[in-house]
Amino acid sequence: MAQVGTDRVKRGMAEMQKGGVIMDVVNAEQAKIAEDAGAVAVMALERVPADIRAAGGVARMADPRIVEEVMNAVSIPVMAKARIGHIVEARVLEAMGVDYIDESEVLTPADDRFHIDKKAFTVPFVCGCRDIGEATRRIGEGASMLRTKGEPGTGNIVEAVNHLRLVQSQIRKITSLSDDELMTEAKEHGAPYEILLQIKKEGRLPVVNFAAGGVATPADAALMMALGADGVFVGSGIFKSDNPSKFAKAIVEATTHYEDYALIGELSKGLGTAMKGLEMSTLSASDRMQDRSK
Amino acid sequence: MSIKIGVLGLQGAIREHVWALESTGAEVAIVKKIEHLEGLDGLVIPGGESTTMRRLLDQYGLFEPIKAFAQQHPVFGTCAGLILMAQQIEGQKGPHLALMDINVRRNAFGRQVASFEAELVIEGVADDFMGVFIRAPYILNVGQDVQVLSVYEDKIVAARQGHFLTCAFHPELTNDYRFHHYFYDMVRAYKE
Numbered sequence: 001m002a003q004v005g006t007d008r009v010k011r012g013m014a015e016m017q018k019g020g021v022i023m024d025v026v027n028a029e030q031a032k033i034a035e036d037a038g039a040v041a042v043m044a045l046e047r048v049p050a051d052i053r054a055a056g057g058v059a060r061m062a063d064p065r066i067v068e069e070v071m072n073a074v075s076i077p078v079m080a081k082a083r084i085g086h087i088v089e090a091r092v093l094e095a096m097g098v099d100y101i102d103e104s105e106v107l108t109p110a111d112d113r114f115h116i117d118k119k120a121f122t123v124p125f126v127c128g129c130r131d132i133g134e135a136t137r138r139i140g141e142g143a144s145m146l147r148t149k150g151e152p153g154t155g156n157i158v159e160a161v162n163h164l165r166l167v168q169s170q171i172r173k174i175t176s177l178s179d180d181e182l183m184t185e186a187k188e189h190g191a192p193y194e195i196l197l198q199i200k201k202e203g204r205l206p207v208v209n210f211a212a213g214g215v216a217t218p219a220d221a222a223l224m225m226a227l228g229a230d231g232v233f234v235g236s237g238i239f240k241s242d243n244p245s246k247f248a249k250a251i252v253e254a255t256t257h258y259e260d261y262a263l264i265g266e267l268s269k270g271l272g273t274a275m276k277g278l279e280m281s282t283l284s285a286s287d288r289m290q291d292r293s294k
Numbered sequence: 295m296s297i298k299i300g301v302l303g304l305q306g307a308i309r310e311h312v313w314a315l316e317s318t319g320a321e322v323a324i325v326k327k328i329e330h331l332e333g334l335d336g337l338v339i340p341g342g343e344s345t346t347m348r349r350l351l352d353q354y355g356l357f358e359p360i361k362a363f364a365q366q367h368p369v370f371g372t373c374a375g376l377i378l379m380a381q382q383i384e385g386q387k388g389p390h391l392a393l394m395d396i397n398v399r400r401n402a403f404g405r406q407v408a409s410f411e412a413e414l415v416i417e418g419v420a421d422d423f424m425g426v427f428i429r430a431p432y433i434l435n436v437g438q439d440v441q442v443l444s445v446y447e448d449k450i451v452a453a454r455q456g457h458f459l460t461c462a463f464h465p466e467l468t469n470d471y472r473f474h475h476y477f478y479d480m481v482r483a484y485k486e
Binding site: 006017018040098257 | 307310326343353408409413429464467
């Protein structure tokens with residue numbers, strides 16, 4: 001008997017993306033550029049995060065026509081974003097056959113208390129996290145993949161670095177705790193105890209963890225890999241740069257060969273200007289997408 | 295006799311194959327560049343995105359060296375690896391490495407929501423093997439030199455041709471390493 005939507009099948013899908021780059025696209029043409037550059041998947045959106053930031057207002061699930069257009073354009077997997085807690089947007093995307101749903105703080109949350117019960121879905125979910133508490137709560141809700149939140153649409157890597165470093169160091173701490181200390185650790189992080197036990201046993205998260213939120217250059221992508229990310233999401237970084245096709249290819253290569261610094265230097269030559277970027281201190285509290293969920 | 299097996303390490307489920315192969319007692323190496331092929335007795339091409347892997351194979355000049363390596367050594371391709379090894383890919387102009395006389399269909403079971411796991415009978419390996427299929431391909435038909443090892447709902451999902459082994463599912467995603475042991479035995483026999 002065939003079983004669909006098992007943990008193994010949902011998490012396994014993310015395992016296949018490891019070492020790769022997932023790119024935000026807003027139409028078929030961009031999706032093809034991403035696929036040709038070697039992206040392992042594309043995220044179909046109505047606007048990239050930098051434009052969502054600029055536009056203001058309420059950001060919702062993309063027009064299904066855009067998602068459909070992207071699905072028809074490429075043979076690599078297609079992801080799409082649903083608002084946090086918006087069960088119906090997620091069900092619509094699942095019914096359309098998208099391969100992965102990002103329950104994302106880039107969109108305006110539909111529920112400021114609860115996330116989607118992702119275990120109830122056949123389609124797998126990816127969610128953002130800033131620390132081990134958020135990471136394990138999302139896994140507890142059924143997320144099959146994680147990514148750092150970073151600060152989307154800024155082209156500034158600092159927050160993604162903070163989030164990845166924090167999660168990694170918290171994992172290292174958990175592996176060193178005794179079982180009785182672990183319960184207090186769980187309490188302090190608001191983390192499901194069973195998942196912390198699993199992390200302690202395996203020495204790693206039970207799902208893949210990508211970097212996201214601020215990757216703008218090949219060196220940024222390689223930095224996140226060097227810090228232990230399983231792969232990289234690039235949102236605004238590619239199609240807000242001078243030469244998207246070249247940027248996309250260079251970021252893919254730098255992700256694969258993140259320890260080959262001569263190569264990264266070579267492929268960063270003459271790339272043109274990266275997206276402009278924002279300094280964190282210029283963001284007001286309401287501009288910080290990462291604070292939209294816990 | 296010590297056996298050394300490489301895992302193509304461009305993208306995808308690399309570490310899972312490394313763990314599975316280590317359980318056979320083989321020495322395992324990750325292959326990212328041409329020089330990493332040296333001294334290997336066999337090679338695994340893992341699951342991942344076949345389009346991405348092909349692009350990276352070309353970029354690093356690994357394509358021809360792996361083809362040449364395959365003429366002299368056993369190769370095992372899983373999922374995306376199966377697509378890379380096929381001589382014919384439905385609806386696509388040319389093949390990739392074209393190692394096995396098989397005709398394959400990509401994403402043949404549907405998109406991710408149709409991904410599944412099911413128990414398989416694999417000739418010479420197991421009669422209760424849990425196959426994890428993720429946006430998986432299957433083999434439409436095989437040439438006369440190809441031995442079909444497993445069929446799921448009339449679709450060919452594992453096959454062998456001489457020193458080439460392939461499957462549409464992901465044996466690296468379970469803790470059942472019998473298929474990897476089968477490949478290890480192939481590599482060992484070939485070396486002898």
